[in-house]
Amino acid sequence: MGVGNFVIGVVGKPSAGKSSFLNSATDAVAKVGNYPFTTIKPNHGITYYQIDCPCKKYHKEEFCQPKYGKCVDGARFLPIEMLDVAGLVPGASEGEGLGNQFLDDLRGADVLIHVVDVSGTTDQNGKVTTGYDPINDIDWLHSEIHNWVYNNLKKKWVGIVRRHKALKCNAVETLTNQLCGYGTNAKLVGRFMDKLGLKEPLENWDDETLHKVVEAFLDERFPTIVALNKIDLPESGKNIEKICRKYGEERVVLTSALAECFLRKLDKQKFIKYYEGTEFFDLAEDQVDPSPEEKLKTLDDKTRNRLEKVQDMVLFRYGNTGVVECIRKAVKCLNVIPVFPVKNVNNFSSGRFGTKAVFSDCLLVPGGTTVREFARIIHPELDKYYQYAETIGNIRLGEDDLITYDNNIICIKTSQVIQKKNDDKKKDNNNNNDSNNSKDKNKNNDNE
Known part of the structure; x- marks a missing residue:
C-alpha cells in the first residue's frame, strides 16, 4: 500500500x-x-x-x-x-x-x-x-x-x-x-x-x-x-x-547530481545537516547544545573547501541542486492525488502501531479515481463488502464521487461479514498460539 x-x-x-x-x-x-x-x-x-x-x-x-x-x-x-x-x-x-x-x-x-x-x-x-x-x-x-x-x-x-x-x-x-x-x-x-x-x-x-x-x-x-x-x-x-528559450521552463530543471550526492553523503556521515531541496545545511559550529544523536562532526579543510565550491557553483547560483525539484515535477506530470485511508475520520487512527498512531497509510492514486475504485485499490474485499465511505466531518461520499484534495482522508465502512471473518481469523490465531504455548509447556515439564 x-x-x-x-x-x-x-x-x-x-x-x-x-x-x-x-x-x-x-x-x-x-x-x-x-x-x-x-x-x-x-x-x-x-x-x-x-x-x-x-x-x-x-x-x-x-x-x-x-x-x-x-x-x-x-x-x-x-x-x-x-x-x-x-x-x-x-x-x-x-x-x-x-x-x-x-x-x-x-x-x-x-x-x-x-x-x-x-x-x-x-x-x-x-x-x-x-x-x-x-x-x-x-x-x-x-x-x-x-x-x-x-x-x-x-x-x-x-x-x-x-x-x-x-x-x-x-x-x-x-x-x-x-x-x-x-x-x-x-x-x-x-x-x-x-x-x-x-x-x-x-x-x-x-x-x-x-x-x-x-x-x-x-x-x-x-x-x-x-x-x-x-x-x-x-x-x-x-x-x-x-x-x-527553445523548450520553455515548464518541464526543464537545472540539476547537479554529483553535488546532491556529495551533500547527502556528508549528511549521512553526520558532517552536515542537509535540508534536501534547498540551499541550506547546518555545520557543527552552527549547532547550539545539540543532543548526542544530533551532534555533527567537524569538517577537515579539504572537505570544507569542496563544500564551499558546491555552495558557490550550485547552491548560491541556482538555489538548490535541482534533484528534488525533478522528482516533484515528474510526479506532478502523473496527475496523482495522495489519499489517506483511516479507520476513523475523527481521530485519524488507521489501526496500526496502536490506537494513537495516525495517517499510517498514504496512497497515490490517478486523478479521476472514484471512491469505490479506491476501495478496490486498497483490497478486493473492501470492494466486495463495501457499504459506504466518509470523509472529514463525517460527510458521506458517493461511490462515484471523484477523489480530490478536499476529500482525500477517507474511511471505508464495510458489512459485518468482513469484520466477522477478521475476528474469526484472529480467534484462530489466538487458539493456535495457546495450543503452541501449551505444547511448549508440556515439553518443558517432560524435560524436567
Whole structure:
C-alpha cells in the first residue's frame, strides 16, 4: 500500500549523469562510468516525493507513524520506484547499440526524466568532446522513442486496418489493443484521441496522421521532464539559456547530481545537516547544545573547501541542486492525488502501531479515481463488502464521487461479514498460539 505502482524512468545517452542522478535521488548505488553501456541492466531504487502531511494541519505530528516512507514535522516523504535505463545512442530504435533492450525497459515507466549533459562535454555517444550542442540530445532521444512506437505500428498496419474493419471497432478500441504492450489502457487512449480531435476514420490514416497519433500517445503515456545536468561546468550557462528559450521552463530543471550526492553523503556521515531541496545545511559550529544523536562532526579543510565550491557553483547560483525539484515535477506530470485511508475520520487512527498512531497509510492514486475504485485499490474485499465511505466531518461520499484534495482522508465502512471473518481469523490465531504455548509447556515439564 505504501509504494505505489508508479515508476519514474531515468533516460539519456551514456555519460550524461543518469546513474549519478539515480544515486543522488534514491537509496540505490548504480555503477557510474564515463563510457557507453556502463549500465547494461536497468538499476532500480526508491526515491521520495514530498507532500504536506495532514498531521500538521490537525496538530497530530507526534502521533504520525507512516508505514512506508517518513514524516518529518509535517513533511511527508512518499516512496516511488525509480528506474535507470542504460544509455541510449542514436539509432537505438533501429537496433543500434543495445537499443531494443533499452527501449523495452521503458515499458514499465510512467513518466520519464531525461538527463542531459548541458555542459556539452560529451558527444551523442557519450564520448568526451568539447562544444557539443546538448539540444541534439533532447531532439534525437525523443525521435528514438517516437520511432520505436511508430515502427512497431507501421510494420503491421495493414493487418491492423484489416482487423479493425472486420471487427467493426472504433479507433480507441483498436489502438488500445495495439498499444497495450506499452502499459496503456482504453482510458488513456481515449484521453489523447480526444485531445487530438481526429475526424478521419482509422482505415484512411496516412503516414503523417499515424505520426501525429504516436506523438499524442507519447505525450500522454510518457510525459518527460528534462534534467539539464552538470550545471556547475563552465560551458553550461550559455547552453541552459539556449535550451530554455527553445523548450520553455515548464518541464526543464537545472540539476547537479554529483553535488546532491556529495551533500547527502556528508549528511549521512553526520558532517552536515542537509535540508534536501534547498540551499541550506547546518555545520557543527552552527549547532547550539545539540543532543548526542544530533551532534555533527567537524569538517577537515579539504572537505570544507569542496563544500564551499558546491555552495558557490550550485547552491548560491541556482538555489538548490535541482534533484528534488525533478522528482516533484515528474510526479506532478502523473496527475496523482495522495489519499489517506483511516479507520476513523475523527481521530485519524488507521489501526496500526496502536490506537494513537495516525495517517499510517498514504496512497497515490490517478486523478479521476472514484471512491469505490479506491476501495478496490486498497483490497478486493473492501470492494466486495463495501457499504459506504466518509470523509472529514463525517460527510458521506458517493461511490462515484471523484477523489480530490478536499476529500482525500477517507474511511471505508464495510458489512459485518468482513469484520466477522477478521475476528474469526484472529480467534484462530489466538487458539493456535495457546495450543503452541501449551505444547511448549508440556515439553518443558517432560524435560524436567
